[in-house]
Amino acid sequence: MNNTPSALKNTDHLPKISWAKGSYLHDVDGKQYIDGSGGPAVYCIGHSNTEVNDAIKAQLDRIAHGYRYNFTSDALEELSDIIRTRCGGTLNHMVYVTGGSEAVESCLKLALQYHAARGEMSRRKFIARERSWHGNTLGALSVSGFLERKAAFVGSLLDVIRLSPTNDYRPIAGSTAETVGEVSAKELEDAILEAGAENIAAFIFEPVVGAAGGCVPAPAGYAKRVREICDRYGVLMISDEVMCGAGRTGTWRTLEKDGVEPDIMSIAKGLAAGYLPLGAAIYSDKVSAAFNHIPQTGHTFTGHTTCCAAGVAVQKIVTREKLVERVAANEQKLKSMLADAFHGVEAIGDIRGRGYFIAAELVANRQTKAPFPAELKLALNIRQQALENGLICYPVGGNVDGVNGDIVILAPPYNASDAELAEIVDKTAKSVKQVLARFNLG
Numbered sequence: 001m002n003n004t005p006s007a008l009k010n011t012d013h014l015p016k017i018s019w020a021k022g023s024y025l026h027d028v029d030g031k032q033y034i035d036g037s038g039g040p041a042v043y044c045i046g047h048s049n050t051e052v053n054d055a056i057k058a059q060l061d062r063i064a065h066g067y068r069y070n071f072t073s074d075a076l077e078e079l080s081d082i083i084r085t086r087c088g089g090t091l092n093h094m095v096y097v098t099g100g101s102e103a104v105e106s107c108l109k110l111a112l113q114y115h116a117a118r119g120e121m122s123r124r125k126f127i128a129r130e131r132s133w134h135g136n137t138l139g140a141l142s143v144s145g146f147l148e149r150k151a152a153f154v155g156s157l158l159d160v161i162r163l164s165p166t167n168d169y170r171p172i173a174g175s176t177a178e179t180v181g182e183v184s185a186k187e188l189e190d191a192i193l194e195a196g197a198e199n200i201a202a203f204i205f206e207p208v209v210g211a212a213g214g215c216v217p218a219p220a221g222y223a224k225r226v227r228e229i230c231d232r233y234g235v236l237m238i239s240d241e242v243m244c245g246a247g248r249t250g251t252w253r254t255l256e257k258d259g260v261e262p263d264i265m266s267i268a269k270g271l272a273a274g275y276l277p278l279g280a281a282i283y284s285d286k287v288s289a290a291f292n293h294i295p296q297t298g299h300t301f302t303g304h305t306t307c308c309a310a311g312v313a314v315q316k317i318v319t320r321e322k323l324v325e326r327v328a329a330n331e332q333k334l335k336s337m338l339a340d341a342f343h344g345v346e347a348i349g350d351i352r353g354r355g356y357f358i359a360a361e362l363v364a365n366r367q368t369k370a371p372f373p374a375e376l377k378l379a380l381n382i383r384q385q386a387l388e389n390g391l392i393c394y395p396v397g398g399n400v401d402g403v404n405g406d407i408v409i410l411a412p413p414y415n416a417s418d419a420e421l422a423e424i425v426d427k428t429a430k431s432v433k434q435v436l437a438r439f440n441l442g
């Protein structure tokens, strides 16, 4: 059976974007869409913000880009100060890049350089988890645990030690929702011991798993145990906050909420909110102290002046308008609104997440938590139905085992109004229900 509408098979039928303002986008045919997911959790202050656009134009009028080996700039220095203040603690160093994959790639290379500088050249291996997404460059793809997206590249990827996903809705064998954090942390320790701590460079994970799992927060206590284990064996802890960071989950750093500071951290999407491409690998004083030179990572456009100016303008708005605080305060309300809108829909197995990073998971059976058959392509159908209903949300397939499973992620702009949040939730529930009805599933 192939229920995939032809519009889902390629990008030929996508609407053509024309303009956007705040939480609304408009295509060239005049159709309006509300941005329920900030695209892929990017547009955190809405679209076409005049203050950000003016800052970008002003920077362009002075100079677009001062190459990093020739110049520093006000924009770069100001953004670095903002990030240091927002991170707190010892995360005082950064390499700027143009997106999440490059940020992760830099995190991995910083870890390798740290150990090389300390004379521990045997520490070359990375440990990562299944049901994780770290990006599309070869290194980032290697540490990712997303079968469907990796299949074509198998054989050319780094040999990464892979752990189970950590998810209290789907606890791994031998654990319960209450113990999964501890059992998963023990799995990390066992993997380090089995491979030999002297061979492990770093453990990388998403503190709230995004597309690969559907807004899965680390179980209580997990991140602290991971920190202890990493410290015990000299393994660096890398927090991939490309999707969940920069305020998306109600703290500026995601692991802030868990009371943990990683050694190295990636951020991207929300940093410049999609106005220009920008990401960063941020690292601690400890990591920086190991090499007494600029790290060997980064690219021609590292620290691109206008991208940094966009980041500064976005982050000033996020701070001034207390948007991270707004996200934290509204988390429960958003979850309750979604739960109410899905009341009585048997196929909704779980609603979870942190801050404005919330997912609904679809299941064929609430008791067994069995997913719907992957051939139904429910996630893709929901994406298409939502577009027809004038909603942008972020449905993804494969959260259960890399192929099966359907989730719908909501990641609204931090400054969406209460009425806009209500419209996003209504249209999400309507779109999911329409697709379930079309497949006679509810």
Ligand SMILES: Cc1ncc(COP(=O)(O)O)c(C=O)c1O
Pocket (backbone or CB within 6 Å): 040, 099, 100, 101, 102, 104, 133, 134, 135, 136, 206, 210, 211, 240, 241, 242, 243, 244, 268, 269
């Ligand atoms: C957690 C995480 N890391 C890395 C990436 C890669 O980022 P980009 O697509 O900007 O290269 C993503 C993208 O979705 C992500 O969600």
